Amino acid sequence: MNDLQELFVHKLAQQYYIEQELVETLDEMARNTTNDRMSQGFADHRDETRTQVQRLEDVFAALDRSAETRDCAILDGLEEDRRDLESRIEDEELLNMVYLNAGMMTERVEMTAYEGLTTLAEQLELGNDVQRPLESNYDEEKSAFRELETLATAKDMKSLWDRLTPS
Numbered sequence: 251m252n253d254l255q256e257l258f259v260h261k262l263a264q265q266y267y268i269e270q271e272l273v274e275t276l277d278e279m280a281r282n283t284t285n286d287r288m289s290q291g292f293a294d295h296r297d298e299t300r301t302q303v304q305r306l307e308d309v310f311a312a313l314d315r316s317a318e319t320r321d322c323a324i325l326d327g328l329e330e331d332r333r334d335l336e337s338r339i340e341d342e343e344l345l346n347m348v349y350l351n352a353g354m355m356t357e358r359v360e361m362t363a364y365e366g367l368t369t370l371a372e373q374l375e376l377g378n379d380v381q382r383p384l385e386s387n388y389d390e391e392k393s394a395f396r397e398l399e400t401l402a403t404a405k406d407m408k409s410l411w412d413r414l415t416p417s
Contacts, residue, residue, distance in 0.1 A: 255374060
C-alpha cells in the first residue's frame with residue numbers, strides 16, 4: 251500500500267466485509283434472543299445493514315471499482331468471542347446480555363470505521379457520491395448504538411441486571 255487512496259479502498263473493502271457478515275449475524279441474534287425488543291431491534295438493524303451494503307456498493311461504483319471484501323480481524327474476533335460465549339452459556343437471559351454487549355461493541359467498531367472512512371474521503375476530496383453514503387451508514391450505526399444503550403437500561407433488562415448481579 252503506497253498511498254491514501256489505496257488505504258481508503260482497503261478500509262472500504264473491510265467495511266464491506268463487515269456489513270455483509272453482519273446481515274447473517276444480526277439475523278441469527280434476532281432469532282436466538284428471548285427478549286422481544288432486542289429481537290425486533292436486531293431484525294430492524296439487519297434490514298438497515300442490507301441497505302448499508304448497497305450504499306457501500308454505490309461507493310465502489312462512484313470510485314469506478316468493483317466491490318471487494320477484505321477480512322477484518324476485529325469483526326472476526328468479536329464473532330469468535332460471541333460464539334464462544336454462546337457455546338458456554340445455558341441461561342437464556344444471560345445470553346441476551348451477551349447479544350446486547352456484542353451488538354454495542356460491534357456498533358462502536360462500525361462507528362469508528364465510518365468516521366475514519368469519512369475523514370479519508372474528505373482528505374482525498376472524493377465528493378458527495380462517496381461521502382454521503384458513508385455518512386448515512388454512520389448515522390444509522392449511531393442510532394442503532396443508542397437503541398442498544400436504551401435497551402440496556404430498560405425495565406425488563408433492569409430485572410435481569412438485578413438477578414445477575416451478586417448481592
